[in-house]
């Protein structure tokens with residue numbers, strides 16, 4: 001086990017914020033975690049699990065011991081008549097994994113192409129895009145308990161998936177509280193891809209592609225290409241402009257609240273949900289408040305998608321947080337809606 005000191009984290013967070021880990025250990029599998037836990041010096045110190053760094057805002061050097069997840073591996077677990085089960089190590093790059101599944105002829109993850117981050121981080125926020133959420137294709141995952149060293153497997157129900165939410169996002173305040181945040185380190189994730197494959201094309205951007213191209217029955221690869229093209233136009237590439245994807249969740253309101261807002265704001269983008277609530281487009285709310293293209297220091301609101309905050313070069317985590325709070329205030333003052341951030345502020 002090698003404990004690296006003062007490791008720069010700029011390349012390990014997609015916002016590209018400059019910060020350091022006081023100490024960092026690279027985890028390639030459960031053996032590394034068990035060895036670390038048995039270590040008299042580092043076994044009991046506070047720890048911070050870092051995946052692809054695609055959903056964090058670093059506001060300073062990270063004091064807990066950083067566990068950088070680099071668990072490798074991709075394999076077909078089962079290829080049956082009704083479904084295929086695939087497995088990937090938590091350290092695998094998400095988009096490379098999605099591409100690999102299609103290269104192997106396994107369709108089902110194409111709508112989730114080009115999402116930044118790692119396989120291990122994907123269940124934490126139940127990533128979703130273009131009508132598919134990770135939970136729709138999830139089989140199970142293996143994790144290790146950082147307190148007891150026990151390895152365990154969770155199915156979808158045990159992961160308590162919600163919209164951009166799971167059991168891993170909740171940090172229990174005391175023993176027995178709900179949540180595995182800060183405690184479970186995800187090692188491997190398995191996906192169940194149903195057969196026969198059915199395309200998911202309900203999302204407006206994909207309908208537009210069908211109209212534009214005249215391709216009414218796209219292949220999985222065609223959908224993958226469309227999703228990559230739509231994302232490339234709307235969302236900044238973190239390798240070029242630092243960002244953490246959508247900065248806020250899309251809020252839901254009651255139908256009454258929504259009617260109230262529509263009376264004042266007839267153009268508001270809203271989607272009725274199966275449970276009767278109404279989802280609002282946070283990007284539209286932020287845009288309507290005039291934030292597109294605005295900045296606080298070197299942190300800014302992306303010109304093509306107001307839901308994405310970007311690092312214009314040298315932004316600090318403090319600037320990102322200040323900008324986010326200012327946006328929350330103006331959206332609240334105009335619409336009476338509290339926007340909830342997606343990334344974790346560290």
Ligand code: EPU
Nearest residue numbers: 129130131245246248249250269281283284287305306307
């Ligand atoms: N809109 C505006 N102005 C903006 C941005 C959006 O008017 O600046 C309007 C759009 O015109 C559209 C609506 O808001 O009518 C929704 O926008 P979009 O289709 O871009 O999707 P979104 O709701 O903003 C969500 C996810 C994305 C995901 C896309 C596609 C959340 C928080 N975000 O964005 O996820 O890729 O749908 O499914 O749910 C992410 O989580 O990092 C992410 C990128």
